[in-house]
Amino acid sequence: MQPASAFTSRVIELWRRLGEVNDPELDEPITEMGFVERAEVVGDGSVEVDFRLPTYWCSPNFAFLMLDGVRKALDQLSWSPAYRVKLHDHMFAEEVNRGIAAGKAFGEIFGELAEDLDLETLRETFGVKAFKRRQEAVLVGLRQHGLTDREILGMDLTALDAARFEPGEAAKQKPRYRAAYVERFPGRRQVDPVFLTCEGAPIPTLTLGAYLADLRAVRINMEFNGALCRGLKHTRYKELGVVDGEPTLVDFIMDRVPVPAATRI
Known part of the structure; x- marks a missing residue:
């Protein structure tokens, strides 16, 4: 023991x-x-x-x-x-x-x-969405701290590491965005710009607002799907008291909830 x-x-x-x-x-x-x-x-x-x-x-x-x-x-x-x-x-x-x-x-x-x-293509599709969601949270957080768009897009990894946020989405996503950035662009140096598109292109200062609008649409879709998944799981298992060995709620759910044409939006 x-x-x-x-x-x-x-x-x-x-x-x-x-x-x-x-x-x-x-x-x-x-x-x-x-x-x-x-x-x-x-x-x-x-x-x-x-x-x-x-x-x-x-x-x-x-x-x-x-x-x-x-x-x-x-x-x-x-x-x-x-x-x-x-x-x-x-x-x-x-x-x-x-x-x-x-x-x-x-x-x-x-x-x-x-x-x-193609499983690798599927992983890449999801990887792009995750990169965008994390990036949006950090960009919005930096704007809320009063930094100009030019200052934000001029930041490198050292500046990102030094940035401090109050507890919230930006603070949560900052290390996750950093990890996604390093994984996606392994050849980048510490002094290279840390905010790029998924393809590695610079984000023009004058178009950051429009770029953020696109990222926001990705986040909203992901948040909606997340809420849907939590709700479905809670509804499905709120009466389930065991994990295995006993009848489950599969038949209960299948009798009452129509199977959608697509499993996720």
């Missing part, structure tokens, strides 16, 4: 790692979205994670991207535990769980279902 202090530190590390996994479309941590219903370090040090999405018909590519992120997060745990990750109440739960457990790639898990899906 591991000491209580060691056990606590492992639990903290487990949830921290899981909190680094984002819903790929919403760019919000899966822990904050409520998708991780249970994450435990058991007596022998192994880890068990139960995962549940807002609807029975959530797109399988979203499910896989998140669960693959969970798997990678668990592989980074300092004590290298054995682990079990299980998706509940999803139309492809059996295929996903079997494939995830075997360490298979998306195409291997879904076979013909994934035949025409």
Whole structure:
């Protein structure tokens, strides 16, 4: 049996790692979205994670991207535990769980279902949306601090690191934008401009207002989808008292909620 202090530190590390996994479309941590219903370090040090999405018909590519992120997060745990990750109440739960457990790639898990899906293109699409959402929050925060558009667009990484915000969206997104910037433009120097388009082009000072309007539209769409996902999940499981082994609300929901033509807006 591991000491209580060691056990606590492992639990903290487990949830921290899981909190680094984002819903790929919403760019919000899966822990904050409520998708991780249970994450435990058991007596022998192994880890068990139960995962549940807002609807029975959530797109399988979203499910896989998140669960693959969970798997990678668990592989980074300092004590290298054995682990079990299980998706509940999803139309492809059996295929996903079997494939995830075997360490298979998306195409291997879904076979013909994934035949025409370019997973890397999908990741890039979501990466662009996340970059824009994070950037908008920081740009708006800097404007609210009284900086001119010219001053903002002239900032480099050193200036961004020195910027301080009151608690709020800008403060939350500043380190996340920095991480996205460094990942997207790995060859950039510390003194290079830190605010660029997703393609790496400079943002003209005179068009920053219009550029921000485009970013705002992306954020609003992501926030709407996030609220929708939270609401669907809460409605679906507000009466559910167990994770496994008992009847779920899938039949209840399927009887009362029509399946939409698209799983996400």
